[in-house]
Amino acid sequence: MKVAKFGGSSVASAEQLKKVARIIESDESRRVVVVSAPGKRDDADTKVTDLLIELGQAFQNGEDTTDELNAVLSRFKQIITELDLTDRVLKDIKEDVHKLFTEGGDIDFKLEALKAIGEDSLAKVLSEYLVKVGMDATYLNPKDAGIMLSDEPGSAQILDESFDHIYNIRKRDQIVVIPGFFGYTKEGKLVTFSRGGSDITGSIVAAGVEAELYENFTDVDSVYCVNPQIVHNPKEITSLTYKEMRELSYAGFSVFHAEALIPAFKAEIPVSIKNTNNPNALGTIIVSRKEVRGDPVVGIASDKGFMSLYVSKYLMNREVGFGRRLLNILEDEGISYEHTPSGIDDLSVIIRENQMDEEKEQVVINRINQELNPDTVYTERGLALIMVVGEEMHCHVGTAAKAAQAIGDAGVNIEMINQGSSEVSLMFGIKEAGVKKAVQSLYNAFFE
């Protein structure tokens, strides 16, 4: 049994949904299908999830919501008209939205339920279309699928007990179409994963049903060794390990959600990245172990939006508990951190900028000054991280030197270097403005 997930680009229009139906029909082991909400049809378009977020914001601000609701309805109207389906889904959307706007309840959970309407409606549309073209298919709500999540709106996590429930999907003899991106808490409240989270649903369902393969259909022929939006026509990666993909997706390979690998990895289910627009292309396979190739680097990822919090104090190395107290301050202020590169008398904490606005930054700096009495404390915004990744790095001499040289050749200053003890990746912190030049130069050094 295979689980096939189709992303926003694969379900953006009636034309795309016809391709999806052909893909499902062409392999009878594709029995479980997970879908996103309709994504962008072109660069200027808006994802349905973003339209729903705008609808929620208008409602929360007490504004007229007619235009925002019509924008969502018209996306679905166009799809069902072109597929010649009933207008049942439009009625459901209107009813669901009306209920959410008029019944009592917590606003945060209403906003969550609104956000999920895109995936939910698309799953209904696709199952109806599959039946219309002759397949035995049915819609399955995440609650009935057994997808139980933690009570963390917008960043929910799977509860372990879900997997036993999800296994029961195997017993169904129809093709089931499950909306991605959301599930339910034990109390029955709808909660979503973080953005792009349909990949997570697909991985959870694949682990739950013990699938032979988790296929993730998107709009590129494979995972490329660098983001194709940065380097023109980069080399394809045919296979990589979970560890490598985890590092790369964390650092900007948005083709697969960084949190989506864990369920498939734990259940040892191979993940295949395929193109809905070119399903015969080989794609990329992600597995636990791959043959030794002799290449130290498989991919180079980059992500913007980081900042560093720099703290120095003479004899920091001898002050017991200094690091713990610093991180405690961040914990108290509800800030998560990414990395902590350190020297003898100094420590930098790398944080995503959206974790700490200017106001919070002042609170944190004041507390550090009062509670830790440092020599210096300051922040630097506008940082990017570049991650050079490859499992074979540990048996190659000189990879770090080659990477640093390539960044230097691009005329970009390295602000920070970090290498994890697992030696799967090398991380460089640079100013955001230098990302394109540095990535192109690294690509030339390792792949050309």
Ligand SMILES: Nc1ncnc2c1ncn2[C@@H]1O[C@H](COP(=O)(O)OP(=O)(O)O)[C@@H](O)[C@H]1O
């Ligand atoms: N290294 C990479 N390899 C392939 N695609 C990448 C990479 N890094 C970023 N991307 C981008 O990821 C996009 C696919 O992800 P996404 O838009 O989330 O797809 P979907 O709509 O299927 O969920 C590609 O169109 C590509 O621009």
Ligand SMILES: N[C@@H](CC(=O)OP(=O)(O)O)C(=O)O
């Ligand atoms: N629709 C949701 C979830 C998702 O996975 O979407 P996409 O497949 O378009 O990345 C979002 O936009 O966040």
